Structure formats: structure tokens, C-alpha cells
Amino acid sequence: MAILEILHLPDPKLKQISAPVEDFDDPQLQQFIDDLEETRQDGPAAVGIAAPQVGVFKRVVIVDCSNTRKPIPNHGHMILVNPEITKWDEFEMGREGCLSVPDYTGNVIRAKTIHLKAFDRHGNPVEYDMEDYEARAVQHEIDHLDGILFIDRVVSRRTDLFQRKVYQKGGKKN
Amino acid sequence: MNNWYMLTLVGEDSPGIVAKVTTALFNKGLALGETSMIRLGGNFTIMMMVNSPEDVSSEDIDQVLGPVIDSLDLCMHLDPIEGHLHKHVVPNITVRVNGADKAGIVSSVTNALSETGFNILDLTSDVAGKDDNPVYIMMIEGYSDKSYEELQQAVDKAVMPDVDVTVSPVEMMVG
Numbered sequence: 001m002a003i004l005e006i007l008h009l010p011d012p013k014l015k016q017i018s019a020p021v022e023d024f025d026d027p028q029l030q031q032f033i034d035d036l037e038e039t040r041q042d043g044p045a046a047v048g049i050a051a052p053q054v055g056v057f058k059r060v061v062i063v064d065c066s067n068t069r070k071p072i073p074n075h076g077h078m079i080l081v082n083p084e085i086t087k088w089d090e091f092e093m094g095r096e097g098c099l100s101v102p103d104y105t106g107n108v109i110r111a112k113t114i115h116l117k118a119f120d121r122h123g124n125p126v127e128y129d130m131e132d133y134e135a136r137a138v139q140h141e142i143d144h145l146d147g148i149l150f151i152d153r154v155v156s157r158r159t160d161l162f163q164r165k166v167y168q169k170g171g172k173k174n
Numbered sequence: 175m176n177n178w179y180m181l182t183l184v185g186e187d188s189p190g191i192v193a194k195v196t197t198a199l200f201n202k203g204l205a206l207g208e209t210s211m212i213r214l215g216g217n218f219t220i221m222m223m224v225n226s227p228e229d230v231s232s233e234d235i236d237q238v239l240g241p242v243i244d245s246l247d248l249c250m251h252l253d254p255i256e257g258h259l260h261k262h263v264v265p266n267i268t269v270r271v272n273g274a275d276k277a278g279i280v281s282s283v284t285n286a287l288s289e290t291g292f293n294i295l296d297l298t299s300d301v302a303g304k305d306d307n308p309v310y311i312m313m314i315e316g317y318s319d320k321s322y323e324e325l326q327q328a329v330d331k332a333v334m335p336d337v338d339v340t341v342s343p344v345e346m347m348v349g
Contacts, residue, residue, distance in 0.1 A: 141349050
């Protein structure tokens, strides 16, 4: 086990798109997943981490929302390989921070509920319906796999959900 | 040693103010820190942390900005401040307020929060609605050691009955 070095903004490697995992029997992959988890637990309280945050450009993320200050719906500790969101519904705003962007937090709009397909660390397919905080964490981590940081999605702190959620076309013509 | 100043500009809004002001500062070797610009009631307002090299005085900044400020018809204020890369305080509470626009809403809500030890980190307010029925909308982010339920009780006791105040926790997600 080893603690890996976290890449920090403005490292351009954080913008790189990660490649799908193809060989689940690769012992290096299993070792890396263990190291990635140890790295997640080593720093500030992070509920998730993605492989590219440590400079490994494979589609692997770890999410664990089972230990939040206030208990929230969650599926426990998950190692998600080649994750893919196949459905999403509704949007809500929440506060995010990132191991790769120290000392900055911002509001991001994410899907409130998602359906996720992925593989576990041994290549077995898994599926989850997720909501709220856990869904947010997974969306944040999958963004890393596509080279997107939360600061690419931050909305103005003056944006609030007082604003209309539904943007309807039309209306009375003058 | 470099010096930090808080530069405040207020005036009638027009396109290009930020570009002209920051170009004048940059040309004199000044760097920016955190900034906040917003239109209030249609007026341009900005506050900028400005970092000046040792050999550039506040009088020099006045002189550099003078022609730009005059051409844009802005009011300017420059104050020396402490400045450095700081550790941000992360808000853990959001307070949303809305109600018929009348004097005393901000005072009653913020006093109730202040008495609990709540520290306001960010406050914005706006007036919406129609001319004959304006609505005051305010959003506060801050930090408190108290639970959001305790804060909700504190503001509910203090505010006028037709003002809605919703206190909610900010659940920070770090990934």
C-alpha cells in the first residue's frame, strides 16, 4: 500500500480524459485501487477520489458516503470501474470542494437522482439508483474521468434556487 | 514588502469599466487579489484587493487611476488592508429570506443570527416583484456552531410573521 501524490490545479493533466479499464486481472490494477483508497483516507475528509487525481488515467473512482456528519442515503463503500450514468432526473445545487483544488469551495448544480452502471474491482457488473449527496459525489468523480473539475461547473454564489427551475417557452404575446 | 489595498469603485454602469481599470493597474505593475463586482440598483460597484510593489504608493495608485476614474465618472476609495493567501472559512449554514419589502427585515434576521454567534460570510439581497407589491429576497451564507434547527427557532421568533426564513445546512462534498 502507498499514498499517492494528488495532482493540484493548475496541473494540465487534470484535464486529461481517462481510458476504460479492460484487464481486470491485472495485479497492478488491484494494487492501484488499494493505493487510491489509502490516498483518499489520508487527506482531508473526502467522500470520493478518482484515478486521474493521482495521475493514473483509468476510469476508476471510489466513493463512500457512509461516514457523513449527518447520515444520508448511501450504498456504502464503492469501487466503481468504467462507471456510466444511464439516467438522471431533477437538479439541485450543492457545495463542493475537491482534493485537487485546495482551499476553494463552490456551488454546483447536479442531477438529484441518477442510475449508475459500472463494474466492481473484479469486473462484475453493478448497478445503483442513487440520490442527493451520494449522486453528487459520483457525478463529481465521473467528471474527473472526463477531465472536468467542479470549478468548470461552479455557478455564481449569487445563483440560488429561488430562480425558476423550469424554463418554459412562450407566454402571453404583447 | 508589497502593500495591499482595498480599492472600491462606485458609479453609473457602462460596458468596459473592469477592463479599463484593471489595465491601468496592470500597466503600473499592480496585481489583483480577491474581487467582487455587482450591480446594485443598476449602479456599478466593485471592491478589489490590489497588491502594489513597494515602490508604488497609494498616491501613485490615485495618480494612475485618476484619468480612468474621471473618464468613467466613478467614485473611488482606497484603503490599506492586511492581505495574504488566507484559509477560507467554509459556510455550513444557508439562510434564505423572502417577504413583502419593508424596512427592518435585514435587521431582524441578522440580529437574531448574531445573538446565536452566527458569522455571516456572504450576504446578497434583491428586490423583486411588482412596483405595487415589491418582494425582498435575501440569501445569507455563514458559519455557526449551532444546529440549523436552533438557528431556525431563533429567527422564527424574531422576524415579522409575513417574512419567510428558511435555515438549512450546507452539506459540503469533497471529492
